[in-house]
Amino acid sequence: MKIGLTFDLRSEYLKMGFTEDETAEFDQEGTIEAIENTLNQLGFETERIGHIKQLVTRLAAGEKWNLVFNICEGMHGNGREAQVPALLDAYAIPYVFSSPLVLALTLDKSLTKRVIHYAGIATPEFHIVNALDDIPKVNLPFPLFAKPIAEGTGKGINGKSVINTKEELADRCTSLLKEYKQAVLVESYLPGREFTVGIVGTGSDAKAVGTMEIFLNEKAEKGVYSYINKEQCEDLIEYKPTFGADKASCEKLALDAYRLLGCEDAGRIDIRMDKNGIPNFLEINPLAGIHPEHSDLPILSKLNGITYEELMSQIMKSAIKKVKK
Numbered sequence: 001m002k003i004g005l006t007f008d009l010r011s012e013y014l015k016m017g018f019t020e021d022e023t024a025e026f027d028q029e030g031t032i033e034a035i036e037n038t039l040n041q042l043g044f045e046t047e048r049i050g051h052i053k054q055l056v057t058r059l060a061a062g063e064k065w066n067l068v069f070n071i072c073e074g075m076h077g078n079g080r081e082a083q084v085p086a087l088l089d090a091y092a093i094p095y096v097f098s099s100p101l102v103l104a105l106t107l108d109k110s111l112t113k114r115v116i117h118y119a120g121i122a123t124p125e126f127h128i129v130n131a132l133d134d135i136p137k138v139n140l141p142f143p144l145f146a147k148p149i150a151e152g153t154g155k156g157i158n159g160k161s162v163i164n165t166k167e168e169l170a171d172r173c174t175s176l177l178k179e180y181k182q183a184v185l186v187e188s189y190l191p192g193r194e195f196t197v198g199i200v201g202t203g204s205d206a207k208a209v210g211t212m213e214i215f216l217n218e219k220a221e222k223g224v225y226s227y228i229n230k231e232q233c234e235d236l237i238e239y240k241p242t243f244g245a246d247k248a249s250c251e252k253l254a255l256d257a258y259r260l261l262g263c264e265d266a267g268r269i270d271i272r273m274d275k276n277g278i279p280n281f282l283e284i285n286p287l288a289g290i291h292p293e294h295s296d297l298p299i300l301s302k303l304n305g306i307t308y309e310e311l312m313s314q315i316m317k318s319a320i321k322k323v324k325k
Helices: 010-015 029-041 052-060 080-090 100-107 109-118 132-137 166-180 227-231 244-261 296-303 308-323
Strands: 002-006 045-050 067-070 126-129 144-148 184-188 194-200 207-216 237-241 266-273 279-285
Touching: 002 029, 029 045, 029 308, 045 052, 052 080, 067 080, 067 308, 080 100, 100 109, 100 244, 100 279, 109 126, 109 184, 109 244, 109 279, 126 132, 132 166, 144 166, 166 184, 194 244, 194 296, 194 308, 207 244, 207 296, 237 296, 244 266, 244 279, 266 296, 266 308, 296 308
Parallel strands: 002 045, 002 067
Antiparallel strands: 126 184, 144 184, 194 207, 194 266, 207 237, 266 279
16 A cells, blocks of 8 residues: 655755744654654555645646545644645545544634533633733633644743733733734633543544653743643653543543544544543644654553554554545
């Protein structure tokens, strides 16, 4: 089976003149090598395609693949993660991971939370700040948490994200609106423990591959799983597998959210407990990072006894069902 690889290589975009922050979600060469080598070990033939514009050129030349392993995040627009799968749908080429509908919905944290809340899944109360005039309309008790509405990898999250006063709220929202040129999600800050759950499969076949708890050490930015903490996780974060009742409750919430949103093949759900120890949905990543040592999904899988090769094998078994339809 011939597998095409679509990805946004960070070094390419940096050479184009984009900044470190703008390319924070994009992949390093090591990630692409790990995916390619592991797929080859699993018996697949691979071919690198690259980003969406390179894909357009290849499709226009009449090239095809049995399946595309897509991890493109996209650069422009609020449907940026949905662009590659939408293009592949137009050419009837199946791909790994979720559909354009799912990727467009889940990139917008507020729309995702509305769907989650409507379904009765616990998630912090929230308010959307689209412009400066909306800041005084936020009517939630402190402390609060603010982040860009459509970013990942901890972008826009730092020690100032936890807000305790009206002045801090105004300053943080003003800064985020200016820097990211998108709405700001303001939600109740939950004081409890933080977890992330990995899921593999689709629909009724979806299953949790493990849950891990996130511990910030003394050198880490306090109270937040921030961009810096994620980028320097080897030095700032300790990850531990979760067992017992905490594991069961987190994985139930994660699977409920994953299936409700229609995610496919694999993904990751971030969870934080409230003051009563009840797990709450924070956000979902249906294009979870997949670097073998640096990304949460492979890390939590390894902590739960699943090797990188086995994780990739499970993802591919789920995706290949699309080829056989």
